Amino acid sequence: MQDQIPVTVLTGFLGAGKTTLLNRILTENHGLKFAVIINEFGETGIDNDLVTQADEEVFEMNNGCICCTVRGDLIRIIGGLMKRKGLDGILIETTGLADPAPVAQTFYVDADIAARTRLDAILTVADAVNLSTHLDESHEAAEQIAFADIVLLNKTDLVDADALTAVEARLRAINPTARIIRTARCDVDLDQILCLKAFELERVLEIEPDFLTDDHAHEHDDAVTSISLHSDVPMNPDAFQTWFSMLLRTKGQDLLRSKGIIDMAGEDQRYVIQGVHMLMDGSLLGPWPEGKKRETKLVFIGRNLEGMGLREGFEACKAA
Amino acid sequence: MQGGMTILDPVTRPTEPTAIEKLGRYFICDAVPTCAVAAGDAVLVGFGDGQVRIFRPDLPMQELPAHHGTVLCMARHGAGVLTGGDDGRLLRVSTDGELTELAGFGNRWLDCVATARNGTWAASVDKTAHIRDAEGRAHALDHPSTVGGLAFDRKGERLAVAHYGGVTLWTRGRRDWKPTSLKWAGSHVGVTWSPDNRFIVTTMQENALHGWRLRDKADMRMSGYPAKVKSMGWVGKLPFLASSGAQEAICWPFDGATGPMGKSPLTLCDDGGALTTAVAALPGHDGLLAGFENGVVLFSELDPVAQPRVIKRRSGAAITHLVVTPDSGWMLAAAEDGLVLWAPLGQTGS
Numbered sequence: 001m002q003d004q005i006p007v008t009v010l011t012g013f014l015g016a017g018k019t020t021l022l023n024r025i026l027t028e029n030h031g032l033k034f035a036v037i038i039n040e041f042g043e044t045g046i047d048n049d050l051v052t053q054a055d056e057e058v059f060e061m062n063n064g065c066i067c068c069t070v071r072g073d074l075i076r077i078i079g080g081l082m083k084r085k086g087l088d089g090i091l092i093e094t095t096g097l098a099d100p101a102p103v104a105q106t107f108y109v110d111a112d113i114a115a116r117t118r119l120d121a122i123l124t125v126a127d128a129v130n131l132s133t134h135l136d137e138s139h140e141a142a143e144q145i146a147f148a149d150i151v152l153l154n155k156t157d158l159v160d161a162d163a164l165t166a167v168e169a170r171l172r173a174i175n176p177t178a179r180i181i182r183t184a185r186c187d188v189d190l191d192q193i194l195c196l197k198a199f200e201l202e203r204v205l206e207i208e209p210d211f212l213t214d215d216h217a218h219e220h221d222d223a224v225t226s227i228s229l230h231s232d233v234p235m236n237p238d239a240f241q242t243w244f245s246m247l248l249r250t251k252g253q254d255l256l257r258s259k260g261i262i263d264m265a266g267e268d269q270r271y272v273i274q275g276v277h278m279l280m281d282g283s284l285l286g287p288w289p290e291g292k293k294r295e296t297k298l299v300f301i302g303r304n305l306e307g308m309g310l311r312e313g314f315e316a317c318k319a320a
Numbered sequence: 321m322q323g324g325m326t327i328l329d330p331v332t333r334p335t336e337p338t339a340i341e342k343l344g345r346y347f348i349c350d351a352v353p354t355c356a357v358a359a360g361d362a363v364l365v366g367f368g369d370g371q372v373r374i375f376r377p378d379l380p381m382q383e384l385p386a387h388h389g390t391v392l393c394m395a396r397h398g399a400g401v402l403t404g405g406d407d408g409r410l411l412r413v414s415t416d417g418e419l420t421e422l423a424g425f426g427n428r429w430l431d432c433v434a435t436a437r438n439g440t441w442a443a444s445v446d447k448t449a450h451i452r453d454a455e456g457r458a459h460a461l462d463h464p465s466t467v468g469g470l471a472f473d474r475k476g477e478r479l480a481v482a483h484y485g486g487v488t489l490w491t492r493g494r495r496d497w498k499p500t501s502l503k504w505a506g507s508h509v510g511v512t513w514s515p516d517n518r519f520i521v522t523t524m525q526e527n528a529l530h531g532w533r534l535r536d537k538a539d540m541r542m543s544g545y546p547a548k549v550k551s552m553g554w555v556g557k558l559p560f561l562a563s564s565g566a567q568e569a570i571c572w573p574f575d576g577a578t579g580p581m582g583k584s585p586l587t588l589c590d591d592g593g594a595l596t597t598a599v600a601a602l603p604g605h606d607g608l609l610a611g612f613e614n615g616v617v618l619f620s621e622l623d624p625v626a627q628p629r630v631i632k633r634r635s636g637a638a639i640t641h642l643v644v645t646p647d648s649g650w651m652l653a654a655a656e657d658g659l660v661l662w663a664p665l666g667q668t669g670s
Contacts, residue, residue: 051427052406052427055447059484059525061506061526072465072525075507080390080406084369
């Protein structure tokens with residue numbers, strides 16, 4: 001059957017530089033045929049029959065899962081785009097006020113979308129000058145950083161080195177696994193941001209979160225933060241599955257993203273997981289590499305993480 | 321390549337062409353079928369490459385460049401069809417390939433189209449259904465979310481519009497159309513009226529159908545499907561509402577005052593656990609065609625003990641559209657990979 005078409009989600013606040021990037025993807029000679037779903041014509045000023053406008057329509061699913069909101073407009077439009085042949089990729093632009101969760105969940109929840117496309121990466125354009133203000137003032141800014149696989153930290157030429165270090169530290173506190181690319185005017189090689197397979201479980205194996213900067217200052221209660229957990233002792237498979245599935249079921253609303261490589265006791269292969277709210281992908285992903293230490297790494301990004309007893313729950317899963 | 325497909329399926333099916341395949345012809349269209357409608361003895365099929373391909377008995381297949389992007393929707397209109405595309409245009413295509421533009425909506429997609437026997441049509445762009453009645457009067461009907469499906473009742477006096485949260489039922493008045501709401505949580509993506517106009521049924525984003533009895537707006541939940549219902553159609557005298565999305569064609573009885581409420585559906589045509597992806601009635605007969613995800617098409621009488629007959633063998637890609645002409649003379653099966661079987665039904669329907 002057809003290959004799965006990669007879909008890149010482009011988020012970021014108004015003025016951060018999304019439109020600049022979008023125009024580059026639409027006009028540069030990269031040899032790829034991208035369909036682009038934008039939220040407002042006019043912004044790009046480009047007349048292209050591969051550009052489609054969507055109203056952001058968030059739908060709740062009737063399956064009793066409070067987290068299962070999807071983007072109805074994307075189901076409809078991607079369904080239509082799949083009828084064309086020869087597309088190399090789809091790019092979805094969201095507004096600065098969009099919640100990335102329904103976008104990501106659409107690729108898990110809708111069977112047709114899941115079969116024909118794969119979420120390639122969530123790319124957030126952040127403005128080095130204004131990011132701190134945005135994070136202070138809006139819920140959505142933190143969520144867009146939390147969901148990002150790549151943060152394009154733009155307008156770095158307009159801030160000094162200290163300010164840049166401070167803003168990167170703030171990004172890292174929210175999202176320890178995203179790749180941060182510094183740019184001045186979105187001048188990044190497009191192959192660094194397109195067709196990355198960031199949502200494939202294999203990519204989870206590459207996570208190297210910074211486990212040292214765990215204890216940052218106390219944030220206000222609904223701030224988005226992250227917790228990285230680590231163990232050299234294998235996990236008890238039954239205990240871990242029970243704890244983890246209960247955690248997603250009861251705290252899924254506050255858990256924005258989770259990623260991990262688990263060393264299960266008695267298992268020769270690495271167990272890799274990746275989740276968006278309550279939705280989770282997990283599978284055994286080949287043996288531990290020769291000469292590499294067996295260890296468990298687990299990263300949670302979300303709100304109210306301190307109150308979830310994550311460390312205690314994790315510790316209790318260690319095989320005796 | 322009449323009846324000349326070489327299909328190897330040593331387990332369950334004969335590799336020899338079926339009687340219908342021998343009588344018919346296979347076409348390989350290098351595009352994804354998106355919609356198909358019968359008009360007279362012709363069947364018109366819209367494709368993802370913007371073409372409308374016309375299949376007629378004893379004539380070569382005709383390819384018509386219609387839309388600039390993808391043909392998104394199609395409805396029977398007199399001796400032809402109306403088509404909508406992602407180029408925002410509404411076209412009328414006659415069965416001999418004549419093409420007229422009826423309306424244009426710029427760069428927005430024209431997602432759904434519906435027609436009534438009196439010539440009234442409705443076409444949706446985003447949240448708005450645009451109606452043009454038989455007298456040429458235009459109305460724009462707005463909805464709270466993007467329109468997922470449109471259907472007129474048999475007289476063209478009422479229009480059902482499916483969207484997120486239910487159906488808006490518009491009734492034609494002296495000067496304008498008046499709305500009534502039929503509410504049910506979730507996203508409704510297709511809609512149909514029962515032939516007696518007593519029931520409305522929608523396909524949903526969930527693996528379910530939802531229905532309303534119009535007399536009292538009583539809800540009917542038809543769930544339990546393992547996959548999304550992509551195809552439904554009224555079959556037989558009773559009638560049944562046949563639907564895809566399970567290991568058989570699921571046929572809900574719509575007789576009596578209560579329709580399918582409290583009843584089990586009739587399940588017909590089984591192909592070793594493969595999911596059905598398209599269904600079609602044989603007009604004038606108590607029988608149906610069911611298409612499967614593996615490319616198989618089976619025929620069955622509307623009888624739980626009937627033995628289904630193989631119409632089309634396995635070919636890999638899912639059957640996306642099944643159409644039978646109004647006199648049950650010809651059938652068309654289109655698969656997702658662009659393979660089309662166009663064949664006379666002959667004795668099968670009787």
